[in-house]
Amino acid sequence: MLEVEDLSAGYGQTTVLRGISFTVAPGEVACVMGRNGAGKTTLLRALMGVLPKTGVVRLSGTDISQRPGHRINAAGMVWVPQEASVFPGLTVRDHLVIALQRRREEEDGIAEAGELFPVLGERLEQEAQTLSGGERKMLALAQALIVKPKVVLMDEPTEGVAPVVVEQLIPAIGAAATESAVVLVEQNIDTALALGGNAYVLEQGSIVVSGTVRDLYDGGVLEQRLAL
C-alpha cells in the first residue's frame, strides 16, 4: 500500500507540486493525468527521492519520505523513467543484474525478463545502448517488474513507441498490477482505459479531479480537462 499525504516538491526555489494526497493499494492502478507541465513527472521523481519534498510518503506503513533513492528502491518502490535511459557500455544482462540487487536468484530474474519480452532474452549480451527505443522501454519495464516490487512508478511507458510494441507493453503492465501498486503517468487515454483504475488529474501541481478512469472518461471530464 502506497500512501501519499500532502506532498509538495519542486526544483530549487520553484514549487511545482502542492498538497498531493492519494493512496494506491496492491493490485490497483493510479493513473496520473494532466497536460504538459502539470507536474506528473515531478510527482514520480519526488516519490522516488530524486527531488527534495515535504509531506509524508508511506510504503506498507513505513515512512520513506526522507530516504535516499537507493533505500526507497530497497523498500520496494521502483521507477520506470520516461526517457528509458540506459547505462552506456553495459549489456542488457548487466542492467537486469543491477536491478535485481541480489533480491532473488539472478538467473531466475533474467529468465523472467526473457519471458516477459522475448527480444530481451535474445539480446542479453548486447549493449543496451544499441537497443531501439521500444526495446529500451521493454528493458526499463523488465528491470522494474522482475524484482516483484510493492510499488511501480511508470512514466508514460507507451510514449513514442510503435503500436506493435505497445501491444506487448500493456499486458506486462496489467500483469504487474495484479500484485503491485502501480502509479502510471499516462497521456494516452486508450492505455489508461485499457488498464483501468483510478485517475488523478493534475493541473498546476495540484489534483483537481479524481475518480475511476472509466467514469471520468464517460462523464466527459477527461475530454474537458485534458483537451482531448
Place this chain on the structure above:
Amino acid sequence: MILGFLPVDSFNVIVLAAVFVLVATGLHFTFGMLNVVNLVHGELILIGAYTTLQVQKTTGNVLLGMALAPLLAGVVGLAMERGVLRFLYERPLDSLLATFGLALIIRQVVQFIFSPNPQTVRSPIGGSFLLGGFNIPWWRLVIVLVTAGLLVGVIQFLKRSRFGLQARATVANPVLAETMGINSGAVRAGLFALGSAIAGLAGAMLAPISTLNPQFGLLFLVNSFLVVIIGGKGSLRGLVVAGVVLGGTLAALQFVMSTVLAQILILAIAIVGVRVRPLLGIVREAQTKTTPAASTSASAR
C-alpha cells in the same frame, strides 16, 4: 626535470611508458571516472612514497612500507572524499579549489614531519641484469611488471566484479543508478579510495628510483592528467595507449635531445593531441553517439 633522472637506454622506453601508466591509473578513478579535477593526486603519490620511507626508517623493511603505502593513501583519500569532496561533485570549480588546498596542506605536513631535505628509499631488490649491452636494474623490471599486473587487475575488477558493475553504472548515470538501488555515495567513496590507494602504490614503487622531497608528487601530476585526458577520460584502454605513447616518446626523445627539450616537445604533442581529439573514452563517445532521447524519438519515427 620530470623523470629526467632515468639514464638513457633502450629499456627506458618501456620503463618510462610504465611509469606514465602507473601514475595515471589512480587518476583514472578520481578524475577519469568521478570527474573530480583532482589536484591532490600528486600528494597521494607523495604519501605513498613517504610511508615507504618512514617504514624503512622504523623497521628497515622497505617491502612492508610498500604494502602499507596504498592502505594509508587509500584511507586519506577516503577521508577527503567523505569529509569534503562528496559535497562538490556537481561543483567542479569548487572541487578544484578544494583539492588544491588539500594538496598544499599535505605537502606542508610532509615537509613539517620529514623536513624539505632530499631523502632516499632503498630498492627492495638490488642489482641489475644485462640486456642489449645495458645494465638494467631489477627494480625497474619490477615496476614494469607491477604496472602490467595492476592494469590487468583493475580492468578485470571493473569488468567482472559487482562493485565494478555498480561503479560503471554510477559513473554513467548517478540518478538512475541510485533509483535502481545502488548506493551511489558509497560507490563514489569506494572509487575515490581505490584511486588514492593506487596513487599511493605508485609513489611507493617509484620512491627507490628517485630522490624524495615534499615536491615529489608534483613531478607526476601534470603527466598523469595528460595521460588521462589524451587517452580519453573514462577509458583505461586509452590511458594505456596515451601512457605508452607519451612515456615511450619522452624516453626515445631523450636519446637525441636534452630531457628539458624532450619534455617541452611532449607537452606540445599533448596539446595538439587534446586539440584534435582524445584517443578513446567517454569524451569521444559523447561526440559520436546519439542521446537516448534522440534514439527514442528516432525509433518512434
